[in-house]
Amino acid sequence: MKYYSTNGRVSVVSLEEAVVKGLAGDKGLFMPEQIKRLDSKVIDGLKDKSFHGIACLVARSFFSEDVELEILDELVKDTLSFDTPVVPVSENCFSLELFHGPTLAFKDVGGRFMARLLGYFIRKRGLNDVNVLVATSGDTGSAVANGFLGVPGIRVFVLYPKGKVSPIQECQFTTLGQNIVALEIDGTFDDCQALVKNAFMDESLNKHLTLTSANSINVARFLPQSFYYFNAYAQLDRQGKAGELVVSVPSGNFGNITAGLFAARMGLPVKHFIAANNRNDVFLEYLKTGEYHSRSSVSTIANAMDVGDPSNFARILDLYKKAGNVHQAICNDISGYRYMDEEIAETMRKTYRETGYVLDPHGACGFQALLDYGLKEGETGVFLETAYPAKFKETVDRILNTDIVIPLKLQAFMKGVKQSVELGKDFQGFKQFLLTY
Ligand SMILES: *Cc1c(COP(=O)(O)O)cnc(C)c1O
Secondary structure (H helix, E strand, C coil): CEEEECCCCCCCEEHHHHHHHCCCCCCCCEEECCCCCCCHHHHHHHHHCCHHHHHHHHHHHHHCCCCCHHHHHHHHHHHCCCCCCEEEEECCEEEEECCCCCCCECHHHHHHHHHHHHHHHHHHHCCCCEEEEEECCCHHHHHHHHHHCCCCCEEEEEEEECCCCCHHHHHHHHCCCCCEEEEEECCCHHHHHHHHHHHHHCHHHHHHCEEEECCCCCHHHHHHHHHHHHHHHHHHHHCCCCCEEEEEEECCCCHHHHHHHHHHHCCCCCCEEEEEECCCCHHHHHHHHCCCCCCCCCCCCCHHHCCCCCCCHHHHHHHCCCCCCHHHHHHHHEEEEECCHHHHHHHHHHHHHHHCCCCCHHHHHHHHHHHHHCCCCCEEEEEEECECHHHHHHHHHHHHCCCCCCCHHHHHHHCCCCCCEEECCCHHHHHHHHHHC
């Protein structure tokens, strides 16, 4: 299958090139030329399959022309060493728990799949020196670093803002060693992202080094996220509850919800999507006004969603480009909600008090949006619980007055020794560092 750029100013490329390059030459995002629709019999049969079986089916639909089936199935199996259960929280609302992977956030799925697929292409091409650059405000860095740990031929540079990620998050990518290099940048997350973007645009740097991105602009990271929408459907179908699904996605860069929209295009019966935001609400503004204006991000307690210019918005527009009225078509499929920190905290407290379920600040936005949307008779709500609450222990304990247990998986990271390189936020210094590393 070929991949085109959302900006449409470069020719189509192979999957291999889309994955190795990350971003298209015209700065657009890669999109698959086709989204194949699954037969309704196949959808009906999902309930009889395992998560692995479901994920293989979805993966084949995108990647089978480019990766041998046996290898692809193996990649999927390797990626999904954990489950994504749906757990009832209230009468007709379920939490889709995506946090049972190694770094306890949904990004493990895309991070691990991308690492394995890129590893496969590198072996095939005989490349041995690919550099993955990833800017992180916390969660992306850990999922990507853990996904790529020990993959031959690939080195990962994780850029993070000094003093601005939680200690638990920091230890998940600074203690790994091997092919993972943590760069502690004396600046903000935006500075980290700017360094990465400048690196991709710097001609002389790209002449010397093969650089790629592991943010959700990379198709290999965001497409596999469609697996768990199918898995959620299968689980609810087994309980006779999948008839009219409303799916709420806590959104930042909009990769996760875009993967859900892809699943729907493949024929997964989802009646409606909800994009739940924190104070960073440019998408909600778009739904209300039809105009999109990026902004600088503001800090919130749901910090993985502090994004003022969501990169996958370009993919959403592209999905609807054939509609007569693009804005109207998007509004028909997706609703938007926005929550201030105090509202997020209130949802967490109320839910804990009334149901005993501990929400993390991101999942809380998703759950509250389902409540505010107002499910009708016969509809089932699913919100994506994107991270394990203990990842945000200080915040969750403060709000709920709890002392939640840090799982062993996380404790293991916290015992490691921090290794990082401190760098300023000037591009020349960063470039020099990369060239001489
Ligand atoms: C990354 C992240 C999000 C936002 O996902 P996008 O795909 O960027 O919209 C939400 N919650 C958590 C915990 C995350 O790590």
